[in-house]
Amino acid sequence: MPRPITRKGKKIALVPPAKEDTILYTQWLNDSEVNRGLNLHTEMPLTVDQEEKWYEENITKNPSDKTIFAVMLLKNKKIIGNVGLESIHPIHQSAELGIVIGEKKQWGKGYGEEILRLILDYGFNTLNRKSIFLRCFEYNDRALKLYKKFGFKMQGKLRKNSYYDGKLHDTYYLDMLKNEFNKRYKRT
Numbered sequence: 812m813p814r815p816i817t818r819k820g821k822k823i824a825l826v827p828p829a830k831e832d833t834i835l836y837t838q839w840l841n842d843s844e845v846n847r848g849l850n851l852h853t854e855m856p857l858t859v860d861q862e863e864k865w866y867e868e869n870i871t872k873n874p875s876d877k878t879i880f881a882v883m884l885l886k887n888k889k890i891i892g893n894v895g896l897e898s899i900h901p902i903h904q905s906a907e908l909g910i911v912i913g914e915k916k917q918w919g920k921g922y923g924e925e926i927l928r929l930i931l932d933y934g935f936n937t938l939n940r941k942s943i944f945l946r947c948f949e950y951n952d953r954a955l956k957l958y959k960k961f962g963f964k965m966q967g968k969l970r971k972n973s974y975y976d977g978k979l980h981d982t983y984y985l986d987m988l989k990n991e992f993n994k995r996y997k998r999t
């Protein structure tokens with residue numbers, strides 16, 4: 812059955828996740844090139860069982876402080892990643908962004924930018940968040956380049972708080988405000 816589309820871009824749509832996606836999540840998250848940016852390499856290997864538990868807690872139970880979408884390629888309806896907002900706070904009107912394109916062959920095609928447009932439009936203009944932030948490890952060059960080009964602003968870093976590949980690394984904090992997003996991208 813086709814999934815209902817929550818947000819549609821040119822090549823990408825955000826759709827509700829499905830339990831069967833946990834098989835894909837497990838494959839993606841066990842890939843060291845994918846998980847290095849998520850700091851999940853410390854928890855490898857991840858099993859389908861663990862991912863199903865994660866799905867139960869974070870999607871089936873529909874917690875009010877987070878919303879997670881599957882990322883679907885419009886041309887073939889394939890699920891290539893997921894993206895979500897967490898720590899959705901009712902008083903502070905803020906949220907934290909997380910994004911993963913798990914299918915590596917889909918990197919470098921501009922999908923990251925399109926996904927950011929869709930999820931931030933959802934976060935700012937549907938959930939009425941005023942501020943959305945993200946955390947990114949200093950060695951994640953591809954992600955940092957995307958975020959900066961997109962218009963996220965670097966706000967600071969935690970020094971040497973993440974261990975990867977034999978070294979401790981800084982974690983950057985970047986953010987964007989609702990008015991900055993709407994000025995730059997407008998609603999379509």
Ligand SMILES: CC(C)(COP(=O)(O)OP(=O)(O)OC[C@H]1O[C@@H](n2cnc3c(N)ncnc32)[C@H](O)[C@@H]1OP(=O)(O)O)[C@@H](O)C(=O)NCCC(=O)NCCS
Nearest residue numbers: 848910911912918919920921922923947952953954956957
């Ligand atoms: C981060 C991610 C979402 C980026 O999406 P994407 O569609 O692959 O983005 P792109 O490949 O178009 O890259 C964005 C920019 O980085 C550049 N780039 C590609 N490889 C790069 C590299 N190794 N080093 C530096 N920049 C690089 C691209 O050229 C592009 O810039 P351009 O638009 O000027 O050409 C995706 O790579 C991903 O899901 N990675 C694994 C999980 C992850 O790290 N998530 C982020 C956690 S903070």
